[in-house]
Amino acid sequence: MSDLELVQINPLLWEIPRTGDMRVPGRIFADRALIGQASEEHALQQVANVACLPGIVMASLAMPDIHWGYGFAIGGVAAFRLEDGVISPGGVGYDIACGVRLLRSNLIFEEVKESVPGLVHELSRMIPAGVGRRGQIRFGQKEMDAVFTRGAPWVIEQGYGWPEDVDVIEDGGFLPGGDPSLVSHRARERGFAQPGTLGAGNHFAEVQLVEEVFDPQVAAAYGVFKGQLCVMLHSGSRGLGHQVCTEYVKLMGAAAVRAGISLPDRQLACAPIDSPEGREYYAAMACAVNFARMNRQVMTHLIRQSFEYIFKLPAERLGLATVYDVSHNVAKFEEHEVGGETIRVCVHRKGATRSFPAGHEDVPAHYRDVGQPVIIPGDMGTASYLLKGAEGAMRESFGSTCHGAGRVMGRRAARRAIQGHELKKRLEAQGITVRAGSNRELAEEAPEAYKDIDQVVSVCHRAGLSSKVARLRPLGVVKG
């Protein structure tokens, strides 16, 4: 569908050469099959559009799970110079700090398999999931302000989790710089009943089995072993984040109209990083990031309670520790080497995961020798992955790798092709317990609506953006 020229640089890297208003080339990490899928959509045009934004450095990048988004492609990574670059709410997305957390346990699947269906049922009872589902936990205005500035550490102080959890959450559990005065009444209202709720769409809580370990040494450092029972959470900043994004896309879009700036796509609305609008967006976004971190932390607490109820042992005895928590929709200030020089840039990851290698100072101390854990949620019928950050990511992708399988089929098309109740039967025949709010939502999230996760992860592995540590197979799924 795209008229753009596409040049193959090596078997896993493709380039869209600079043309027209592009300031840098576009680069897509993919094998021949994945680039074929991306070319059928407008995703490549979106990579080229991002390359037109002011202050972009090196290239407008896309990971192998690239698919057609709005504004930025999903799977997009772009870094901007602080002096003349921009920050774009659309480059982060509506679900600010949507991300993944992996919890390990000391339970061996073979020994507890009879308990798994009951555990999944208990999780579905404890974690509100689905459209418009409200949670039981409410914070007052002052408490919300604390969430916005201190995220997970604050909510742990309130009793939702273990102090050591913060050591293994990106940024120590909160992104500094959140300014609660910039979170509107509407955003607060939308987030009010949502602490500890999963949401709908592709968000999930899954009980998983570590099916295969590729790198035993690193897996051991992460406390992960073959045959182990784990829990993966995929959720974000809920209505609060959606509202923050909505307000700043509007604000920056209106500023562009007034300034007579024509954008290749209005969803690319942006402002200079060093401008009142740019600074305010970052400070409001940080609040939403911290809300998302609080949200996954509260759900971690609910997961631990569910395990305690089912296994009649304290969560500490069950070894239900956090392996890591990482976001895949976020903008962050980081140092990267560009053209032989180390500079500070604003990295936008929209459907891409930070992937810092061993030795990087932002990797938690007890993982620093092996590299940052990277958690890749797959579709509910196939697998998810635990990876580690790799050196290649620092050279090629501003320390980033993929974030999931990436859709290949639209939601309506999925519903036409797949019956929710039949899918549920099929998954249960595979030994996967499913607790979903609606069959309709289930059909939209069917495995065949997604790219092959093994292929996506393999491209990242071979391209040196991240390395495979373990493959996790779903045993039970809680969805909206």
Next chain:
Amino acid sequence: MMKMQRFELIEHTADIGVRSFGGTIAEAFETAAAGMFSLLADPGRIRERQEFPVEVEAEDREMLLVEWLNELLYIYESRGVLLKRFHIGEISDNRLRGSAYGEPIDSVRHEIRTDIKAVTYYQLRVEQRESGWLTEVIFDV
């Protein structure tokens, strides 16, 4: 004159959109709203029991469409209501005033089909054609 109430869905890999038509810009905007709510729930099961006044402003017509739809989503989410019928009384390039009619969500009668996170500006269109007005909008779902 009979009101044209026509819309169709736009397929998008990750998300979904609505293309609406109307004899006037007001009708096209009303129909876009009806299209958006048809994604959320079955309109046949929504009763018109309450009126919600809406007033929004924007820089231009395209942004006005996004504001109108975002305002309706906000009413849906913050008040817990489903909306069915929409009426725009006054509309210019920068401002509109109207009403939406619906009822509180009843978990017995209503099934919420899809979560719409936001109305995006991607491939946004508001155009006057010979036969009337056309709008196109993509939602983040």
